[in-house]
Amino acid sequence: MTGIARLKVAIATLGCKVNQYESAGILEALERQGVDMVPFDQPADYYVINTCTVTSRADVESRRLIRRAARTNPQAQIIVTGCYARLAADDLKKIPGVALVTDQKALIPGAIAAAKTPAKIVLPYAPRSFPDLSSLKPVRFHGHTRAFLKIQDGCNSRCRYCIVPLARGPSRSIPETEVISRMDELRRAGFREIVLTGIHLGAYGTDLLPPTDLAGIVKTVMDRHAVERLRLSSIEPVEITDSLITIFEQSGILCRHLHIPLQSGDDGILRRMGRPYDSTFFAHLLEKIRQALPDMAVGLDVMVGFPGEDEQAFERTLHFIAALPVAYLHVFPYSERPGTEAAVMSGKVSDADKNDRAERMRNLGKRKRTAFVQRFIGQELAVLVEGKPDRKTGLWKGFSGNYIPVMLADGDVSLINRIVHVRAHECRDGKLYGRITDG
The missing domain is CATH 3.40.50.2300 (Response regulator)
Structure with missing residues (x-):
C-alpha cells in the first residue's frame, strides 16, 4: 500500500x-x-x-x-x-x-x-439499480460516541411532496441475523448506544421472508442484551403500534425518545400531502404515548407553507401542536421538488409567508423544549458522555436516554463514552446542568 x-x-x-x-x-x-x-x-x-x-x-x-x-x-x-x-x-x-x-x-x-495516483477514476460497470444494504459496514463513527446502524433503505410511500422514493428506491431491509451480527460488532468496538436508522424505519421487515416488523427486531435485540442503549430514528405515526409502545414500557435499554413526522396539524393539508392519518388519530396516539411513558421525549417534523396552506390552516396547526405533549420541533419550509405531485399543485405560498410561519413555529418549539426539559430539574438522569467538551462553555456534555442535552459541572476526559448518573439542578437554553452522582 x-x-x-x-x-x-x-x-x-x-x-x-x-x-x-x-x-x-x-x-x-x-x-x-x-x-x-x-x-x-x-x-x-x-x-x-x-x-x-x-x-x-x-x-x-x-x-x-x-x-x-x-x-x-x-x-x-x-x-x-x-x-x-x-x-x-x-x-x-x-x-x-x-x-x-x-x-x-x-x-x-x-x-x-x-x-494509486491522483487521477480520474473509473468505476466498474454496474447495472442501474439501488445499492445493496450490506455493502458498507462501518464500526467507527468519528466524532460520535453513539453508533448508527442502517437496517432499512428506500420507501414505498408516496407523500406528494417527497422525492426520496425516487432517489432511494423501494423499501428494503437487512435480515434479523445480520442486524444482530452488526450490533455485536459495534458493541465489541466499544459503543454503548446504537441508533437504528433507515429511510423508512417503521417499514422494517415487511419485505423479508417471513415478514417481521420494527417491534420484532427491537424485541430480538432486547432479548439478546445486544447493547446498553438502543435508540430509534424517525418513525411514521401509523407505525407506532401498541406492541412497540409496550416494548418501550418494558425495556431497560430502549431510549424513551421518538421522532415523528407530523408535517401538519390541519386535516385538509394532511390530505393534500397524501399523509395516511388525520389530526384526531395523531392526538390520540400522543396521548396514548403520554399515558404509558410520561418521560418520553417526542419530537415532531413540521412542514410549513405547503401548497394550499393559508393562514387559517397554519393557525390550526400551530394551535394543534401547542396542545400536544411534545419535547421539541424540527421545522422546515416546504421546498418544491421537481417530479413530485406537489410541484404542480395550486395555492403556492410565498417565501415571505413560509419564513414567517417557520419562525413562529420555531418559537413554539423553543417553548415546548424549555417546558419539557424543566420537568427534569431535581431528577437523576443516565447520561452518555460525548467525546469532546461543549464549545461555548467548555463543560463536558452528553445526552440522556430521552434526548435531553446535559452539561456536566464536574466532568473530565475520563468520562468519555461512559454512562453516568447526573442530578440536574438548572435549565438554560433547552439544556440541563447538573453534577454526577455516581460513587
Missing part, C-alpha cells in the same frame, strides 16, 4: 443519519486502503461529497461544496454521490472539477485505491 499512502481524501456529508452512516462506511474503507483522510477545508487529491436532495437548499449546498473543493485544490478529483447524484447526474457532471457522479457508494473506496 505504500504507493497510495500519500493520497489524501476528504469527505463532506449532507442530510440524514443514513447518509452519515454511509459516509462513515466510505471513510472506514478508505482508511483500510491506506489513504490519508483530511478535513474538507484542506487540500486533498480526492473530494467525496455525499449529497442530499430532500430540499432545494440541500441541492444548493451540494453545489457550493463542489465549487469549494475545486477552489481548494483545482487539480483534485471531485466525486459526487448520494441522493442528488442519483437524480441529477447529468447536471452535476457539467460543474467544473467534477470527475465522477455515482450512487454506488461502496465502489468508491476501491476505485480510489486502485488509481
